[in-house]
Every structure is written in C-alpha cells, then in structure tokens.
Amino acid sequence: MIFRTILLALSGLLLVGCDTQTPAAASLFDAGVRTAVVLTEWPGKVATDADFPVGVRVFNSGTVLIPSLPAVSEKGKRVGVSYHWFGTDNRLVQWDGLVTSLGSDVRPGGDLDVALKVRAPAEPGRYILEVDLLQTGVFWFAGSGSQTARVVVDVSAELP
Template sequence: MAVDRLKSTWEKLGKADPLWAVLTDPERRHGGWQVDEFLATAAQPVARVRELLDDAGLSLGDRTLDFGCGAGRLANALAEHVKEVVGVDIAQSMIDEANRINQFPDRVEFVAYDGHRLPFEDESFDSVVSLISIQHSPPAVQLACLVELQRVVRDGGVLVCQIPFRPSRPENLPQTAMRARIELVEVPSPVGVGQAAPVRARVTNAGDRVWPAGRLIRLGNHWLRDGEPVRWNDGRADLPHDLAPGASVELELPVVGPDEPGEYELELDVVQEAVAWWAEAGSETVRTGVTVVSGTVVEVPALSPQQELVVDPRPAPRGRDDGGMEMFGMDSNLVRLLFTHCGSEIVNIVPDDMAGAEWESFTYIVRRGS
C-alpha cells in the first residue's frame, strides 16, 4: 500500500508540474523552470559526488544508475562523467518528461519500475547515485530500495546515497504559546480502509505569542479505538504563514483510514515536531467519530492540490521548499548496519544540506562487497 501511494503521488506530480516537483523553488511553480536552467542545477551536486569519490579513491565507473531520477536532472549531468547512465523512477509521468528533455539520448536511458524490484540484473552497474529521492519514501520502502541498490551494483562498485536522519530540533515555544482552539469544519465519514481523505478544520492561536511558520508547527491527528490509539502519527497540515494570538486559519488535513474497518475516534491536535504534541502542554484537542469501512468510498471528496500530501515547508537552502511531499528520515546507524550486514563497506558518511535546514542529512559513500 505504501508503494501504491508513493507511485500515485509522483505520477500526479509528474503530470502536473514535473520540473517543479523535483526542485520545488516556490517562484518556479506552474511551469516556471526553463529546461536548460533546470538541468544546469545538477552540475554542483554531481561535482560534489565526484569530489567525495575522488577523496575515497573511488570512481563512478562506466555505467551509473540514477535512482529516483525524476525528470532526469542528475542523469544528464552524470552523462558528462560516465559512458552510460540509466535513470529509474517509480512514476511513468516523470520518465516521460525525462525522455522529452534528454540531452544525451545515445547514452542516457530512462526506465520506469514498479517500486518493488528494479528491472536490472544483479551487479549490472558500476555505481548508483541517489540524491533527494529516498527521503520521500516511507520507511519500509526505504529499506527495500537500499537492498535493491546493493543488488544491482557490481562487487567493488560504489553507492552514493543521500538520506535525511531526523528533523533538526526547532526552537521550543514556551508552553504558554502552545495553546490552540480547533474547530472541525468538515469530516468525511465513512472512510475506506487505507483511503486518503481531507479533514477541514479551523485552528485559532489561543496562546500568548505568534506561531512562526517554518518552525514545524502543524495540525496533526491520531486514530483511536475504544479510547486506545491505533495510529498516533498520520496526517500533517502546516501553517501557511505566521499566526498571531487570536488569529485563525482554516487548514485541510489529509488523513488515511486505519487498516481495519470499524468505529474510530479521530483526534486532532497541534504538534511542534521534535518538541511536543500540544495536548501534553495543556492545549485542548478535538475528537469526532468516523466509520471506517472495507474498500474505497467513492463519495469521499478529493484532496485539494495544496494539501494532497503531508507538507514539509522547512526553509531550505537555495530555494528548496518541498511543500506537498512527504519526508522520512532514516537512522544513520540503521543505514550503516544494513550495508554492513550485506557485506559492503561504509567508506564515508558526510553531512549535507540537501534535505533542507530543518533536517539532519547525510550522504553515504558505500563500496559494495560480495
């Protein structure tokens, strides 16, 4: 189900605004990227990859896989350094755009895959590069991706993978600021098992100071059954702007029906990520009953484009703003253990800023073992 959601998300993004979905500069939305300008942005990260490999005495070799290639930005830049590049992505719409703007059709190929097993033989690449891609996959999908990347790289080849670790802890608001009044505007019921649906709510700052946007302050939800939580973390909706005491904003929160049919309570609360759910500081939550049924409920309204996914509006460097894309960190010790378990060597773990200023992120340089 996680793979299906991921594929559906990126298919839609690839059809709507593929270049912006890869590089979400807010000023370039709705077709604002020029192709040449978009492709030119890959020169610096690819140069950094080359530098890290040179420092480790490694190379990309002759055949490189660009994993999570999107519209082919990195693949085109990598073609300046290797004989053959294959870009692979879960979304056919992204592959279609990558083929359309391919600058090296004789040496760069783009392939869509099903999100499970890569359509390549074992040890068929000298290297793999994956930047700002794995961070958008749910945890179980991340693990599967890394195992597959290990599989398709030859013995002695290299993997260069950027993955965020965890959100940087934001500056804590005082508890007197952690006060919210939440009013339900629209709640769909019933909701299908695993079905995404929008909840609309009005949130008022009932605290004593401004809630600053970009501080990971979000409306979130829990699912409860018989008073016990069955899913604590689900949807998120971010503040569109700073919110002064007494001011209100209407938000659309994307929630996903629990895995089993039945009667549930949907609870809404405000959270400052990596700090606290505000109920812990004395803020009031709001609850409502929701019926969850087997199958898809056709009449559940569609999510609006602005809130179709969990939003992460962190103020990232160089204009990155991944509004609309889910972000998932992965513990660096887990990455290390996974590759070590597979017989590979972690050559270097380098801090980077690719996931934005609100995330700790690392680029892993891995020499593939047998």
C-alpha cells in the same frame, strides 16, 4: 519626524493583518502557546487506507505567535496539524498521523483554516479521529493544555 513615526506605526498595523511566515523558536513548549482546534468538515465514512481531507480551524488563544516555518537553526521543529486514531473504547490505534503544515503564522487571537490530509486505518471499524497541533520533534500542543478536536469516523473495506 512625526510623519515618519506615523508612517512606521501605520506600516506596523498593516503588517499585523497580512499573511506572514515566521521561523519557529527551538521549542514553543514553555512559550505560553495555547490553541483550540475545531473541525469544520469531515466525512462520516471512509475506505480503509484511503486519504481524505478534513477541514480544520486553528484558534490561537495564547499570547505568542504560532509560526509556520521551522526553526532556522534546527532541522524540523515546524508547527503543523496532525492526528491520532483511537478505537471507540479509547484504546490507541495510531499515534502519529500525516502532518500538514500551516500555510501562514497564527497571531494571538487569530485563527487559520487548514485542509488536513488524513489517512484512514487499514482495518475496517469505527474509530475516533483526534486532531491536534504539534511542533515536530518537540511536543503535541495538547500536552501543554491546548484543546484538541475529536470525531467518530466509520472505516469500511467497501464503500457503496
């Protein structure tokens, strides 16, 4: 019996460290979810309407698991990384950007690197890109007190 308990305990410890994919609850808004988003790589200048990658590191500073799969009983409700575009005067240019799914769950205290696909605005200019997590159809994580990341990007009709 002791051997079985030790084996189960060891199995549990091993599962904590592996990449898992868990379905989301119907809504994570009231579940104590807190995250911080840090950009690890981004271009300073891009072409209009161009798709480009942005390196994102997601930190789970909350007390609950951030699941990577949609709720089983619901269509959608997947947690992903997305963005908004603002002018340098903070006026909203585009609210919803492309959504990139998480590759695996993010446990409390853990982090995850994600390659976010971003589409540049159609008009040339200087913009602020704000990156956040969202649970599709439910909420943006910033609305529950999570930290977003912002960076200035120059969008040009012509790149050299």
